[in-house]
Amino acid sequence: MAPTIRPATEADQLTIRRLIKEAGINRMSLQWPNFVVAEDGGAIVGIGQVKTHGDGSRELASIAVIPARQSEGIGAAIINSLLTREQGVVHLTCRSQLQGYYERFGFRRLDPPEFPRYFRRMIPIINVVARLVGTQILVMRREAN
Ligand SMILES: CC(C)(COP(=O)(O)OP(=O)(O)OC[C@H]1O[C@@H](n2cnc3c(N)ncnc32)[C@H](O)[C@@H]1OP(=O)(O)O)[C@@H](O)C(=O)NCCC(=O)NCCS
Structure with missing residues (x-):
């Protein structure tokens, strides 16, 4: 079954940090309120965020899918979910x-x-x-x- 994409909660913060570390990508600015997570059978299999910079501009970042679940469209589902909320430049x-x-x-x-x-x-x-x-x-x- 396809994972569910949902907004992250505070309980996801440690998992977000761990998945970013394992993916080897930028570890700065990982506040859970900016994230969505892909959840499957109670496990988080992917994450992503849109963060805001000091000048108000928006950046899509921290897209990571666990290696065992890559190439199933989970990254695309996370990105589409984040972008549907963005009306402005990203x-x-x-x-x-x-x-x-x-x-x-x-x-x-x-x-x-x-x-x-x-x-x-x-x-x-x-x-x-x-x-x-x-x-x-x-x-x-x-x-x-
Ligand atoms: C990049 C990433 C988020 C894509 O997530 P995903 O769920 O595997 O992607 P999707 O299933 O939506 O799309 C798969 C397609 O993306 C492309 N793709 C994925 N990773 C790629 C890579 N490292 N280089 C080039 N193309 C890549 C391929 O076209 C792939 O198609 P294929 O499976 O037929 O080869 C995932 O590979 C990942 O977590 N990588 C490690 C962390 C990372 O690099 N994040 C991006 C930071 S900018």
Whole structure:
């Protein structure tokens, strides 16, 4: 059966932190009120959030599905659930390998001059490290509805 996508609760906070750690993605800003979780038979099999930056802009982030359940459409269900609530512009950052994946949801890769200010300073520094492990971090945008 397909997992249920529901808003996270405070009881999910530790699981959110654990899944992010296991997925090896950014561990900052993991407040449960911003998350939805995919739950199946009482177990959380995937998570994701939209977080708000100081300037009010919104970022899709922390999308993670447990390895045993990847490629079943759970990531897509989490992303669609988060995006249906977003009327305005949404950004994300991702490894270059995932550009095609996020294009399916209406995101477009930005050139550096188009980056919002909060990414402009950070991304070049992150990419010095990313290059060492053979990847690149992209910034993508989905326009307002
Ligand atoms: C990326 C992720 C969230 C996708 O979730 P999912 O439930 O497996 O994805 P879906 O079932 O919706 O879609 C599967 C498709 O996504 C694409 N995809 C998934 N992971 C990918 C990767 N690492 N590189 C390139 N494409 C990928 C593929 O096209 C895949 O299709 P396939 O199964 O036929 O190969 C999941 O792989 C994951 O948790 N990865 C580790 C954490 C991570 O990298 N998160 C993204 C941070 S930006």
